[in-house]
Amino acid sequence: MADYYETLGVSRNATDDEIKKAYRKLSRKYHPDIAGPEFEDKFKEVNTAYDVLSDPEKRSMFDQGVDPMSPNAGAGAGFGSADFGDIFSTFFGGGFGSGSGPIPRTQPGRDSLASLNVELKTAVFGNREKLNVTMYAVCDTCHGNGSADGSAPVTCPQCNGSGSVQRVVRTMLGQMMSSQPCERCEGHGTIIENPCASCLGQGRVRKQRTITVSVPAGVEDGTRLRLQGQGEVGEGGGSAGDLYVDISVRPDETFTRDGSNLHCWIRVPMTWAVLGHETHISTFDGDRTLSIPAGSQPEDTITLDNLGVTKLNREERGNLIVHLEVSIPKKLSNQEKKLISDFEGLNKESQLKDKPQQSSKSIKQNRGFFEKLRHAFS
Structure with a gap:
């Protein structure tokens, strides 16, 4: 399996900005129309690495030892889902001799993925849980402007605001005019003369924050919740993406869940089973009376209605099913x-x-x- 981090020359904890900058640098270096057709395979490797590491889910799969670009992972190899023309347009200004315009400084944020581990009782009744996440948020110093003094960006003197520069490249078809992003303004067409020291002109910083997640009653292990607008903030203070939260339900020491029903096992003396007995057991709703009928057999069950799990998006609840284990003494006087x-x-x-x-x-x-x-x- 290829090491995509090594391909881009970044560390495994590299930020999205570091990955993007590394990709831009290498894509310019190895583009076949600039470096020559013999670098086409290398350019494809760079593109594949970026396709994986720029996508949170693909990157998570790769970090867990699964190559998301392998046929077994349900994705193609090589360019993956990207198109050669789209790549050239994004990073080289739209093709030979034509520009696609400057890149806006304000970009929408990406969706984020987090995990939340909850108790079985939360799945039964629902609850508001606290979740700590670390992601890009608006810079508190410049409030997303990117400038230390609040001034607006000025026109780039190198590209005159176009965001791209023209250069002549030699190809096997002869000399051709190529358009590529301006290195000074990174394709934005403008320059922040006095960048904010906190965010380096990005308008956002990584920070930890606490989010309240409303876990619905009846949620099952593996459920994914969507929190609109709670994802990471985009560059330049752009709108936030969505936050997806994967729910995992911890095993409980007392109850086992089966759909909307709960099961528990209690051990009772043989005299209770023979003669019958009334006792109390713990439930998520507090202590409840349990009547054991006379003549109860081992593995018999007693059902307590409406003490199970709340059914998702409904007010109904399942049942609590109590399994009897009759304790027979091994030694007798x-x-x-x-x-x-x-x-x-x-x-x-x-x-x-x-x-x-x-x-x-x-x-x-x-x-x-x-x-x-x-x-x-x-």
């Missing part, structure tokens, strides 16, 4: 053994089933509790 023996003598079920019931299918659901008890003791 002599008195306990006598009581069990007396019970066996009085129990009709044990008298009728001196021989075990056999079947080609599982019969554990039909086996009586006393038979299970006797089986455990034996």
Whole structure:
């Protein structure tokens, strides 16, 4: 797998601006119409690297060891989704002998991606969660203007405001006129004479901020939320992109989720299962009374209505399903053994089933509790 960071000559924690500047420099250096046709492959490598590292999702995939430009990743190789003519137009002024105009200083911001880990209880009821993110925001010093003194940019004396300069290049077709971005103003057509020291004239800086995310009730693990206008601010104080938040729900020690239902397991003494019992269990809604019917069997379930997960975008809730695990003692005192023996003598079920019931299918659901008890003791 190619190392796109190495191709552009930037570090793995390079900012978007550093990646863009490195790409502009290398694209000018290796463009076939300037450096010669023998550099076409190198130019394609540079373009592919920029296509990956300039896209937050592709860059995230690459950082995790997946090449987003490989056929297995669902994208093409080489130029990827970019078009050769578009690249030349963007970085060389629109082709041979023609300009596309100066690049506006104010650019819209990119979308950003963040992750938020929430408790299962948040998924049940919903909640407003705090999320710390680091991204580009408007520079507090110049308020997005880019100038230290608030003055407006002046016309670039090198390109006279066109944002591009003309030069003659030699190609296999002869001499041709090429238009490329002005190096002095970087294609903007204007120059900030006194750049802001905080943002270096960009009008934005990277900073950490806390965002409140409204997590809806019923949200599932892997859900992606969109927060409009909460992404990074563009150059020159441009409008912010959107922030996408991937939700992950932490496993809970007490409950397991299955769709809109919650499941939990409780261990009860065998006497509770035989005679019945009323107890209390914890739920996300507080303590609730649980009535265990007499004669309950191991693996029986008791359903508590409307104590499950709220259904997404609805007011309905699922149920809480309680699974019974009957605790059968492994050691008995002599008195306990006598009581069990007396019970066996009085129990009709044990008298009728001196021989075990056999079947080609599982019969554990039909086996009586006393038979299970006797089986455990034996």
